[in-house]
Amino acid sequence: MDDQLSRVFSALADPIRRDMVARLAVGDATVNELAEPYSVTVQAVSKHLKVLEDAGLVSRSKQAQRRPVHLEAEVFDLMTKWIERYRQEAEQRYQRLDAVLAEMTEQPEQTRVEGEAS
Amino acid sequence: MDDQLSRVFSALADPIRRDMVARLAVGDATVNELAEPYSVTVQAVSKHLKVLEDAGLVSRSKQAQRRPVHLEAEVFDLMTKWIERYRQEAEQRYQRLDAVLAEMTEQPEQTRVEGEAS
DNA sequence: GTTGTGTTCAACCGAGAGGTTGAGTAAGGA
DNA sequence: TCCTTACTCAACCTCTCGGTTGAACACAAC
Numbered sequence: 001m002d003d004q005l006s007r008v009f010s011a012l013a014d015p016i017r018r019d020m021v022a023r024l025a026v027g028d029a030t031v032n033e034l035a036e037p038y039s040v041t042v043q044a045v046s047k048h049l050k051v052l053e054d055a056g057l058v059s060r061s062k063q064a065q066r067r068p069v070h071l072e073a074e075v076f077d078l079m080t081k082w083i084e085r086y087r088q089e090a091e092q093r094y095q096r097l098d099a100v101l102a103e104m105t106e107q108p109e110q111t112r113v114e115g116e117a118s
Numbered sequence: 119m120d121d122q123l124s125r126v127f128s129a130l131a132d133p134i135r136r137d138m139v140a141r142l143a144v145g146d147a148t149v150n151e152l153a154e155p156y157s158v159t160v161q162a163v164s165k166h167l168k169v170l171e172d173a174g175l176v177s178r179s180k181q182a183q184r185r186p187v188h189l190e191a192e193v194f195d196l197m198t199k200w201i202e203r204y205r206q207e208a209e210q211r212y213q214r215l216d217a218v219l220a221e222m223t224e225q226p227e228q229t230r231v232e233g234e235a236s
Numbered sequence: 237g238t239t240g241t242g243t244t245c246a247a248c249c250g251a252g253a254g255g256t257t258g259a260g261t262a263a264g265g266a
Numbered sequence: 267t268c269c270t271t272a273c274t275c276a277a278c279c280t281c282t283c284g285g286t287t288g289a290a291c292a293c294a295a296c
Contacts, residue, residue: 003133010131013124014254018200025207031273044255046274051253065263065272073212076205080198082136087194089143132284149243162285164244169283183242183293238296245290253282260275266268 004056008079011055016040017048024058024071031067122174126197129173134158135166142176142189149185 012018020034035045049069052058056075060067130136138152153163167187170176174193178185 005136006131006133009127009136010253013128013131015121015124016254018123018127021204025204025211027211032271040254041256042273043257043275047254050274067273071204071208071211073205073208076201076208080201080205083194083198083201086139086143086189087191087198090189090191090194093143093145093189134284150241158284159286160243161245161287165284168244185243239294240296241292241294243291243293246288247286249284249286251283251285254280256277256279258276258278261273262271263273264269264271266270 004075005078005082007051007055008057008075011051011057014048014051016045017052020045020048020052021057021071024069028068028070031069034069122193123196123200125169125173126175126193129169129175132166132169135170138163138166138170139175139189142187146186146188149187152187 012021016038019037023029023034031042031046031049034049035042038045049058049060053060057072059070059072061070130139134156137155141147141152149160149164149167152167153160156163167176167178171178175190177188177190179188
């Protein structure tokens, strides 16, 4: 869990943290505001925010005693880039496979159609 | 960790598993082939594959004693949709903020930054 | 049959995640 | 000054994760 990509994916693997991101997309919020909807302590929420912050997904400023949390959009690009890369490769392979299968339709010997996965 | 989105993010939070996905984007592979480049046992790799399978990222078919692993592209859409949604919202907010700040550049009194929801 | 290969299952272990409670810090308000 | 609010830090607990080893299963090949 050293690289940023791992931290980002790991951060968003938790439903509460994803929910917080959704909430922060609407506007900045304080720790207490973020904690309100959940049945966990404020301390737990503070920990969640630290995880999001370490992943670069949010930043925390200082406003009197408040620590308004702000969503950082840039990091999302890191993920989308990674995802898009392999999604496209996989889809291209899929289309190539379809073409190959179409070619050998007349000779259906033990075709072993992928996917399948029992 | 019940919903699929959590499983998918969690699965991709591990560098080895991301690497496997990258490898499978090029073409299907068996467990032993996938295990080769890493300094872990085949059993560990089998476990990783189970995680990826539970997330719907790969499927395993049956070929004699082999279990060729195949990358499933569809699930990536689930992630990209989620990500794009909040990235766009956040970016829009950012642009709105820029506009607001540009408007009040001449009057810099304790700006008390944007949206703020609350 | 027996043996070899590819893979999974089961039990275990150490580290870390997510939660708690309790105390500590920092600022505003009486 | 003292109290309250907003938050973090520290210690602890439990459960999961990623790894191991050892055994079992499924099929091929001899």
